[in-house]
Amino acid sequence: MGATLVEDIDTLASLSLVEAAAAVADGSISAVALTEACIARTKRLEPKVNSVIWLDEAGALEAAEAADAARRAGAALGPLHGVPMAHKDMYYKAGQRSSCGSAIRRDFRPSITATVLERLEGAGAVTFGGLNMAEFAQNPTGHNRHYGDCLNPWNAAHITGGSSSGSGAAVAARFAFMALGSDTGGSIRLPASACGVTGLKPTQTRISRYGVMPLSFSCDNVGPLARSARDCARVMTVMAGHDPKDPTSAREAVPDYEAALDGDLRGLRIGVPETWFLDGVAPSVLAAMEAALAVLQARGASVTRITLPLIPELAACSSVVSRCEAATIHGEWMREYPQDYAVHLSARLFPGYGIPATHYIEALSRRGPLLQEFCRQVFSDYDLLVTPTIATELPTRAETDIDQGPPGTAAKFMAVASNTRLINYLGLPAISVPCGFDSLGLPVGLQIIGRPFAEARVMQAADAFQQDTDWHLRMPSL
Amino acid sequence: MAQEMRELVVATASRWSGVEPPNEVALELAAELQAIVVAFEAVRGGLRFEDEPAGFEAALQACKETP
Numbered sequence: 271m272g273a274t275l276v277e278d279i280d281t282l283a284s285l286s287l288v289e290a291a292a293a294v295a296d297g298s299i300s301a302v303a304l305t306e307a308c309i310a311r312t313k314r315l316e317p318k319v320n321s322v323i324w325l326d327e328a329g330a331l332e333a334a335e336a337a338d339a340a341r342r343a344g345a346a347l348g349p350l351h352g353v354p355m356a357h358k359d360m361y362y363k364a365g366q367r368s369s370c371g372s373a374i375r376r377d378f379r380p381s382i383t384a385t386v387l388e389r390l391e392g393a394g395a396v397t398f399g400g401l402n403m404a405e406f407a408q409n410p411t412g413h414n415r416h417y418g419d420c421l422n423p424w425n426a427a428h429i430t431g432g433s434s435s436g437s438g439a440a441v442a443a444r445f446a447f448m449a450l451g452s453d454t455g456g457s458i459r460l461p462a463s464a465c466g467v468t469g470l471k472p473t474q475t476r477i478s479r480y481g482v483m484p485l486s487f488s489c490d491n492v493g494p495l496a497r498s499a500r501d502c503a504r505v506m507t508v509m510a511g512h513d514p515k516d517p518t519s520a521r522e523a524v525p526d527y528e529a530a531l532d533g534d535l536r537g538l539r540i541g542v543p544e545t546w547f548l549d550g551v552a553p554s555v556l557a558a559m560e561a562a563l564a565v566l567q568a569r570g571a572s573v574t575r576i577t578l579p580l581i582p583e584l585a586a587c588s589s590v591v592s593r594c595e596a597a598t599i600h601g602e603w604m605r606e607y608p609q610d611y612a613v614h615l616s617a618r619l620f621p622g623y624g625i626p627a628t629h630y631i632e633a634l635s636r637r638g639p640l641l642q643e644f645c646r647q648v649f650s651d652y653d654l655l656v657t658p659t660i661a662t663e664l665p666t667r668a669e670t671d672i673d674q675g676p677p678g679t680a681a682k683f684m685a686v687a688s689n690t691r692l693i694n695y696l697g698l699p700a701i702s703v704p705c706g707f708d709s710l711g712l713p714v715g716l717q718i719i720g721r722p723f724a725e726a727r728v729m730q731a732a733d734a735f736q737q738d739t740d741w742h743l744r745m746p747s748l
Numbered sequence: 749m750a751q752e753m754r755e756l757v758v759a760t761a762s763r764w765s766g767v768e769p770p771n772e773v774a775l776e777l778a779a780e781l782q783a784i785v786v787a788f789e790a791v792r793g794g795l796r797f798e799d800e801p802a803g804f805e806a807a808l809q810a811c812k813e814t815p
Contacts (some may be wrong), residue, residue: 475805488804520808583794586787599764606771617773621781623765624757629788636795638803645811672773680777697808723812 275597280306280444284745285445287353287501288449288528291394293421294337294352301352301681302339304447305330305396308354312399312445315748318426319443320418321436323369323400324360324517330354330398337394349504351394354517357450358434360407360483361387370483371433373416373610374603383652384481385494385513386450393508398446402438407452407485408596409433410460410687411670415612419667422464423746424655431464433457437495438465442746448496448505454485454592456659456690458493459702463659463715468732469495469741470502471690473722474697475520478513484599486592487518488634489694498742499590499703503527504726522723530726531733535692536570538731541652542576546585547689551661558706558714559658562735563610566656569734573656579647581692583640587633588695594630595620614672614683641722649721654731657689659715689717703732720742750779757781 282304284295293299309327316322337352360370362380369376389515391397397496404412412435420435422428423443425594430439433450440459451458452470462469470493477492484490488617494505504527511524531551548556562571597604597619604623609615648655662685670683693700698719705716716735720728736742757778761767769775 447784451783468749473808475808510773518805520805522809522812538770582787583791586784586791592761601767604767604786605765613771613773616770617777618756619765620774621778623761623767624778624781625784629784632788632795634804638807639794639796641804647804649811677772677776680773697804709810721811721813722808727813736812 273351279307279310283311283444286497288504289650290447291350291353291504294341294412295347300301301396302331304352305334305354305398307519308445309398315443318421318748319439319487319670320421321402321439321443322356323398323402323436324367327398330396335395337396342675348393349508350390353447354396354398355448356399356401356440356446357397358403358437358452360452361402361450362481363387364519365641368400368483370416371405371407371414374607375417380481382481385515386509387481389509396651398721401440401449403436404433405612406600407433407454407457407483408615408618409683410456411667411683412461413612413614413667413671413673415673422712423748424428424466424712425710427666429667429670429686430462430708431460434461434495436460438467438469441465441467441495441497443748444447444745448494448501451493451495452482453491453493453694454489455694456687458495459659459690459700459715459717460686462495464664464713466704466713466741466744466746467495467499468502468701469493469575470506470701470725470729471699472506472510472725473699474725475518476522476699476703476725477509478516478517478519480513484654486595488595489592491694497501498736499729500528500531502701503531503729503733506729525726527726527729528641530730532730533569533730533734533737535566535734538654540566540573541576541648542573542657543655543657544575545577546581547657548661551658552663552708554663554709555658555661555714559656559716562705562716563656565735565738566731569738576652580640580644584695585635585690587636587640588692590625590629590633591695593622594625612673617672637695644696645721653720653727655719657717657719659689659717660686661689663708663710663714693719698722699728701728703735705739706741749782753785754779754780
């Protein structure tokens, strides 16, 4: 491949999703050229990232050609028209392979299509691949025994974060303009933080989960990883909203999230929890967060240090719900094929079979009252909470490899998600945006948390931050 | 206490679910359930008779921002 062609491809691939969609819509770039650029860059650099499980080059180019034909014919164009994407390999498309990052489902081909895929493709998106992920979406680091660990594009020795490891890495590497992840305890926000991209976990029930591999039906969420909050807002407007095929999805009206990104943070009240979320925080991470808070303050937000209530209750209950639900979902396979799971996964599933049902029900029963009390005590005085997404410096894959490491490795592995999992139990929306680098040169993420259905406010603050900073524009050298 | 919890989880998983410990790490993590028992003991007394799991979606709606 000639140097000029590589430069052209890299220039196209470095656009934001919103810029790419605008370029296709006004005809300055064809959907085919954009798709070819993404696939070419993926093929060239994938050995350094290992973010892709399958590529559908022919299908993607066919869809891109149809997108270009529709534009030439003067058809109405959707907000994602001709934009190439790839997704965590757990979003079902009828007849298409969906491995869920596992050996057990290596050749699984579902008979249904996920509602979110239908909505994205209905808005014009072009899907070109299935992305690496933690096995059955169940680790916060990105380790995968079956397809190989996904490699952090900033430093392959370090974790990508998980479980949406390939989604974080592929967006960071500029293979895809957006990638769906899923978030049950931090699985969108953690790879977003570790890979230096933007990732949103919406309010529980905000997006349909029909056709999406389950992990914990009470805490699972669908959401985007993209290059900016504005990109996330564009796809959120397409994806959110009730789905008759998923009765648990909320009937809440969907705003135009992108229209709410006005950069105006005057009067915004930010609380910064000093307990739990800053336990063991690394100085470089703390410095990045403080610098980010100064940016938000300069935009008109007020910042107050607070002590969060109810942490012991939330920690106790959140640790039970997803364990029990995941153990239940995997019961048949844990009896029949325990050897087909990675050590870290079967080991984490196992304790779920020893928790009494009364404690699981208790944890669920407390969820609504705890949410209401948390919101009464916190969100009556503050609009948003801000924390580091990962409090420590980013660990290496070796340091957190339960399958290969010494006893005690599990503690380091679990600590990665300590700032995210409570938010899933509460069902709150939260975004992670890049806000600097740690002393090892790995990205640091800022977590912004809102009250239920406050995605617009969360993304508004994130976008305002990104208007004044360029952390989200930094690209790893591959 | 950790050993007792480990044995309890192994027996419960086997008897109720037919699942055996897949590896040593599983036993290590089973023992750690003791911390959750302690955490639940610490928060006893906060649950009302009427509370039930169905209340969560209603709580999400009740807690959303009002213009």
